[in-house]
Amino acid sequence: MIGDCRTEEDIPHTVACRALGVSTAWFCKWRRRPENPTKREVRRAALTRGIKELFEASGGTYGSPRITLDLWAEGRQVSRNTVAEITAEHGRYGRKPKKRRSLTAPATGGTVNQAQAEELVKEVLLDIVPDADLTETDAQADLRQELELDSMDFLTLVERLSARAGCRIDEDDYPRMATLAGSASLLAERT
Structure with a gap:
């Protein structure tokens, strides 16, 4: 296009380069390029075809890290960054794997009803305060006062219940955890 400006329109190539936002040095280098592609360009084209084939064979799910591993398995010497660059140039982005969602609580094996949850709390409390008599403890009584739990004991209770039940217990829930x-x-x- 820039070369045609000189022959057809009599516009100097420096003016055409400036209008198109291309450096004059780049244009001169491009004009002097060999007719046949260089070895590097041939390797890059073959690599691009290989990446395209692997991407399409995966159904569009493989990203550049997995494609790089497959290319290495084929015996090709290629950089991770080169594969990432080529996949990005051609808009080939692998899909993120779906996050597995568990429908059951990991520690309890399923949903927990109120009675089971109360038994779990009692088990954890007995681990923390082994000599506590929970049979006479009022369900609405403040555990800290009733069982003389200090702040570290209470935090241990929260952490163990969270781990055993497989659910997150935030600081905002602490007042509710008092009984x-x-x-x-x-x-x-x-859960």
């Missing part, structure tokens, strides 16, 4: 009934109802809701 046996509140802890059990929170676990029953979350």
